[in-house]
Amino acid sequence: xxxxxxxxxxxxxxxxxxxxxxxxxxxxxxxLLPPVARFLDVSEPPLKSDYALVLGGGSDxxxxxxxxxxxxxxxxxxxxPKVKLSPEAEQGVMASEQETTARVLAARGVPAEAVRxxxxxxxxTADEAASLALLLDAEPNARVLIVTxxxxxRRARSIFHRALGARAGQVHxxxxxxxxxxxxxxxxxxxxxxxxxxxxxxxxxxxxx
Amino acid sequence: MTxxxxxxxxxxxxxxxxxxxxxxxxxxxxxxxxxxxLLLAGAVYLGRVPLLTGLAWPxxxxxxxxxxxxxxxxxxHAQYPQIARWCQDRPAAxxxxxxxxxxxxxxxxxxxxxxxxxxxxLGRQGISADAITIVRGTGRAGCVWTNMRRLGGxxxxxxxxxxxxxxxxxxxxxxxxxxxxxxxxxxxxxxxxWAIAHPWYDEANWWQRKEGVLDLFNGYIGLGYTxxxxxxxxxxxxxxxxxxxxxxxxxx
Numbered sequence: 001x002x003x004x005x006x007x008x009x010x011x012x013x014x015x016x017x018x019x020x021x022x023x024x025x026x027x028x029x030x031x032l033l034p035p036v037a038r039f040l041d042v043s044e045p046p047l048k049s050d051y052a053l054v055l056g057g058g059s060d061x062x063x064x065x066x067x068x069x070x071x072x073x074x075x076x077x078x079x080x081p082k083v084k085l086s087p088e089a090e091q092g093v094m095a096s097e098q099e100t101t102a103r104v105l106a107a108r109g110v111p112a113e114a115v116r117x118x119x120x121x122x123x124x125t126a127d128e129a130a131s132l133a134l135l136l137d138a139e140p141n142a143r144v145l146i147v148t149x150x151x152x153x154r155r156a157r158s159i160f161h162r163a164l165g166a167r168a169g170q171v172h173x174x175x176x177x178x179x180x181x182x183x184x185x186x187x188x189x190x191x192x193x194x195x196x197x198x199x200x201x202x203x204x205x206x207x208x209x
Numbered sequence: 210m211t212x213x214x215x216x217x218x219x220x221x222x223x224x225x226x227x228x229x230x231x232x233x234x235x236x237x238x239x240x241x242x243x244x245x246x247l248l249l250a251g252a253v254y255l256g257r258v259p260l261l262t263g264l265a266w267p268x269x270x271x272x273x274x275x276x277x278x279x280x281x282x283x284x285x286h287a288q289y290p291q292i293a294r295w296c297q298d299r300p301a302a303x304x305x306x307x308x309x310x311x312x313x314x315x316x317x318x319x320x321x322x323x324x325x326x327x328x329x330x331l332g333r334q335g336i337s338a339d340a341i342t343i344v345r346g347t348g349r350a351g352c353v354w355t356n357m358r359r360l361g362g363x364x365x366x367x368x369x370x371x372x373x374x375x376x377x378x379x380x381x382x383x384x385x386x387x388x389x390x391x392x393x394x395x396x397x398x399x400x401x402x403w404a405i406a407h408p409w410y411d412e413a414n415w416w417q418r419k420e421g422v423l424d425l426f427n428g429y430i431g432l433g434y435t436x437x438x439x440x441x442x443x444x445x446x447x448x449x450x451x452x453x454x455x456x457x458x459x460x461x
Binding site: 045046059060061064065067068069071072073074086087088091093094095100103104107108177178179180181182185188189190193194197198201 | 286287289312313314317318319320326330407408409423426427430431434435438441442444445446447448450453454457458460461
């Protein structure tokens with residue numbers, strides 16, 4: 001057999017196997033894709049704690065979860081980070097995220113005296129972890145429930161554990177559900193697909209640092 | 210037992226002799242490869258600005274200078290001052306606002322309604338309330354597909370109207386794709402996109418900010434998904450805060 005035809009034959013086999021593999025993966029997507037999302041979820045059931053910390057970036061869901069934790073007696077107070085202003089908030093077109101979160105908490109029945117601000121401006125989860133570390137320096141026995149979206153819990157846990165060191169055991173992660181999709185069907189909507197793709201990219205970047 | 214002539218010791222030795230590599234050849238080959246790689250890396254580094262700028266271009270559809278009778282604010286940070294300038298250059302121009310269902314935060318009274326914010330901001334920029342028309346519809350306010358269907362319906366009722374739609378820069382190709390899929394071609398042709406740059410970055414410097422990198426990444430993911438899967442907007446389940454509170458109560 002001539003080398004070129006042998007190569008073509010090999011290429012044909014490789015294409016066939018790849019094609020079959022793709023068809024197999026497509027047919028098995030309902031079984032294969034939920035674990036991809038669940039890998040990111042390291043949330044825990046709630047524990048009786050001193051604070052619920054609402055991480056920035058999801059004021060249409062996360063504060064509702066924190067308010068629920070307060071109202072059902074899981075936490076005594078809610079902590080808010082001072083999130084860096086968006087361009088719209090800088091221009092006064094929209095309220096700051098911190099203000100919106102505080103308004104949601106009030107609307108959901110959390111009194112103003114039960115809401116406390118974390119020190120320092122936060123532009124990332126790492127900044128929020130550093131702010132919480134300062135609070136835990138002042139209150140070394142406090143236990144904190146960290147409220148963030150399901151898909152964000154793994155990366156957030158790594159970031160907080162890195163920032164808190166020996167105090168990492170004092171924080172626990174509570175998953176806020178996502179609007180529109182869940183771990184069972186995230187690939188069926190553009191929001192869900194974009195969100196998980198984005199989170200995996202951020203997780204990879206974090207691991208490489 | 211038969212023996213193949215090509216596999217005799219003599220022929221193997223001859224074959225080996227015929228392809229014998231001169232001493233130093235392999236080392237030189239590697240040196241050339243390393244030099245070529247370094248040259249390529251240097252060229253990529255020197256040309257990084259046009260290369261990275263070019264990476265953003267497939268995401269952008271900017272049909273400027275856009276000409277139309279109406280302008281629809283639909284995205285793009287810091288859009289209101291630019292819309293006001295556009296209107297000031299065209300005295301007959303009008304602004305069209307799309308109003309779908311209330312968002313959770315709007316329904317709770319935590320955030321003002323989208324059209325109220327738009328009217329307030331345009332008013333601050335000198336656009337009179339008479340120049341603003343609100344088109345109401347039903348459906349999820351954040352859903353681009355639903356918004357474009359509603360806009361297509363309005364355009365079908367106003368066959369002579371041409372509109373300019375503002376959008377974020379890296380989301381403009383996706384919006385054009387959705388627009389072309391939700392509207393008949395003759396209607397879609399009457400919509401021009403104005404891709405407004407983010408105040409912190411654009412295609413010429415997106416890689417210098419984390420927000421820019423994420424925006425570009427999300428732009429490609431969103432565009433790819435839209436091309437491959439089309440409209441999946443009916444697949445949506447809303448978070449119910451009251452139901453969530455009940456699960457917390459039960460867990461106690």
